[in-house]
Amino acid sequence: MIISRQYDLSNLMISISGVRGKINNGFGLPEALLFTQSFATMMAGQTVVIGRDSRPSGPYFEHLLIASLLATGSNVLTLGLVPTPTTKAVVKLAKAKGGIMISASHNPMEWNAFKFISKDGFFFNAKENETLVSILKDGKYAKSLIHPKSYVESGEDYIDLHIKSVLSRVNLAKIRKKKYKVFVDAVGGAGSFVVPSLLRQLGCTVIEHNCKPDGTFPRPPEPTPAALVSSEKAFKKSKADIGFALDPDADRLVLFTPKRGAISEELTLPLALRSALGSAKRGSKVIVNLSSSFLNEHVAEKFGMKVLRSKVGEANVVSEMMSEKAVFGGEGNGGVIDPKIPSFGRDTLSGIAHILNLMAEENRKIDDFVDELPEICMEKQSFPLAKDVSLSTLYEKFKSEFSKAKMSTKDGLWLSEGSRWIHIRPSNTEPIFRVIAESESASDLKETLKRVKKCVES
Incomplete structure (x- = not known):
């Protein structure tokens, strides 16, 4: 029996920003274990860096990660409470194979997340994320070693190296x-x-x-x-x-x-x-x-x-x-x-x-x-996507309303019309879509937002 098929992962946000979810709604210990095993499989036998923020769920996620990594022969550098950029910097400075930052960033306390970091301190790219999820779905995890020679040590000395690189x-x-x-x-x-x-x-x-x-x-x-x-x-x-x-x-x-x-x-x-x-x-x-x-x-x-x-x-x-x-x-x-x-x-x-x-x-x-600096006239709004409305339908409404605008579909829909621009896209970190609009005057922004509201509510 493949353990990953026992769990519903539909409540998790899996994106370029890693995996995140609510502790009591899809991202508890069973689900977290699936991702730690998948990550440990990718990192097997290598050095891995772990950092976290101050969320109460952080320590038990950290120990779950450490156990999975040690079982597959990886050595672990623990940083404790450090910023995400420090964890990334230490991966590069320590020449580690990868790392994880345990943090749901700006999400509320009931959320947590794994931010996966690859060699040289970069977040996982699309291909690496696909590999991680593929391992999870197939349940083909690295076997636990009977006599692992792996160890855990503090990476605190590397933290000051990050600070020194900033000072330079x-x-x-x-x-x-x-x-x-x-x-x-x-x-x-x-x-x-x-x-x-x-x-x-x-x-x-x-x-x-x-x-x-x-x-x-x-x-x-x-x-x-x-x-x-x-x-x-x-x-x-x-x-x-x-x-x-x-x-x-x-x-x-x-x-x-x-x-x-x-x-x-x-x-x-x-x-x-x-x-x-x-x-x-x-x-x-x-x-x-x-x-x-x-x-x-x-x-x-x-x-x-x-x-x-x-x-x-x-x-x-x-x-x-x-x-x-x-x-x-x-x-x-x-x-x-x-x-x-x-x-x-x-x-x-x-x-x-x-x-x-x-x-x-x-x-x-x-x-x-x-x-x-010029006065900034920008509004950032978030909306839940109605169950009977697709993003493509929403985009068509905006294209119709702003029919004279220049358009980019590089990331959602970006419209530029005269002295204003509007960006509509799904969030990487929350189950919502965002609309951001900027104009060179407060009055024009107000008028633009009326048109945005018309698209969202119609």
Whole structure:
């Protein structure tokens, strides 16, 4: 009897972002075991890195993984509570065969996930994911060894190597000289220790907020301005020069500024870009996804850079960056990607360092840089897909409503019409579809959203 056929995996989200689900609705121990056995089969006899965020389910998933890997002869480097980018960086730095980050990112506490990492610290590509699922469906797992010679050891020494790689990308002396006072809200997650450590090595005074990983999220996990109302009050009270808010696995970054408080996550990447592109050759390429603000083009054009757009998802952005030999990239959800840092993916440590570097190099306050950017007029909405409506039917409604728009089907449906764009696509991480719209004016955005509503509700 093949064990995988005993379980219904229909409630799981399996995508380029790994596998995730609710603990009591499809992603309990039996289902998790199937994926750990499949992953262990792919990694058999090799070194594997494991990191996790602060979710209470994390430790038992971690032990499940360790047992499966040890049984097939793999050695395990455990990192404990670390950001996703740190886990990815350690896979590369330790020359491991692969790794897993146990985190459902911005999803609520009742969710958890496995983010599968391959050699050199990249998330599994489509082919690797297909292999993993194929092993699971066939139930052809590697046999447990009677006398495995595998072992578990701490990979903590590698964590500081990740931090050092970030420090090497900025003017460390100038930042340290400024002695910035920095506020950090880690939502009690994976960045609770590593991010304050980075900041102290940058010579900053750190005000820690929600940096106690006690197994609860003291605010909504996705770091949007709406979720950061109470944190914003604490930031303003701290009188800090700048503040940073993270998601539970610390691969997304949102800023607090003294004048504005919490600002849109779409501003993170353009600000980091401004720091990184100062030393890049004119004509170099930058990759952002289709759902990211045109503020990135605004910044890149000032440096003579060209912006190309990829499908949504870190793995897709990174793939495009590699093929185009891009000097920088990221996603508008607060994800900064510096290809010269071994995480080579969305990395809050990288974003923080680059933005502090921008302030130090130009000897200006963070609000000065935000003031110079055009006003952002963007709306992000999510909708459940009605049972009697397919995505293709939904796309046809949008094509009809925006019949004069330029169209791309690279990732869902992307429409560009005059000074606005609209992106409609299914989520990689939740059972919903997303509609993101941006325009150059608030009034035009309002009118665009009326037309979006018409398509969704008709």
